[in-house]
Amino acid sequence: MRYDNLIWDFDGTLFDTYPPMCRDLRAAMGALGVWFPMEELLARFTSSRGEVLAFCAAGTGMTAEQTDQVYRAWVAEHGQPPALPFPCVPELLARFQAAGGRNFVFTHRSGSVHTYLAQAGLTGYFTEVVSAGTVFARKPDPAGNEYLITKYGLDRRRTLAVGDRELDILAGRSAGVDTCLFSAAPAKTAADYQITEFAQLAALTGLPAEE
CATH class of the missing domain: 3.40.50.1000 (HAD superfamily/HAD-like)
Structure with missing residues (x-):
């Protein structure tokens, strides 16, 4: 070889794993009253996790770190998505x-x-x-x-x-x-x-x- x-x-x-992770992130942000298009999240997740968190932070008025905390709390409550x-x-x-x-x-x-x-x-x-x-x-x-x-x-x-x-x-x-x-x-x-x-x-x- x-x-x-x-x-x-x-x-x-x-x-x-990116599609199910994006679905969870979208749901976590939706629980705050802000809904992001899946294609927008997926395009940024494919580049880097930091990029998609910054994108969501800009749309919610939170910092990227706060956005990450909300997402992690969602996953902790609902479990890792199947992939x-x-x-x-x-x-x-x-x-x-x-x-x-x-x-x-x-x-x-x-x-x-x-x-x-x-x-x-x-x-x-x-x-x-x-x-x-x-x-x-x-x-x-x-x-x-x-x-x-x-x-x-x-x-x-x-x-x-x-x-x-x-x-x-x-x-x-x-x-x-x-x-x-x-x-x-x-x-x-x-x-x-x-x-x-x-x-x-x-x-x-x-x-x-x-x-």
Whole structure:
């Protein structure tokens, strides 16, 4: 294979979490009497969480931090929204591991990432999951990538970081690994590769053909 290690982002990469997160954010803001169009929230969430919180804050008269507190309180009351892996992700994880590769996660999400992975039966496909914003600095800081590279002796030349945001790409490049942007449409990016669906990642990583 071309790569022995994949370092995955979680939200918007492994799991299609942005739409349900936006629905919860919209409901939380709606409880305050302010309703935002879903497409407006989703476009900003896809860029960054900070951008969508700032957008909502401007529309409600709150600060971004206050908006985040309202959203987190909503989730605490109603629970994490259900979300599924993107198509082909479970099969790709299994094939990559079976071929001798190792999967890792470096995400901004905290403990709930383990719940999502367990519910989808995917926990066993990952060597380790690390969270930015808790132990490690948030992306584009490469601290989480560097931790995984050092702990597991990963060959940077045979490691690929996969994410849906440019901050994922910048974190990977800063760690000296190749990078792949997952995006539904072509985007301006510093990534080494772009894919629009995960079936394309099999060829990119050099996975053996399925028998």
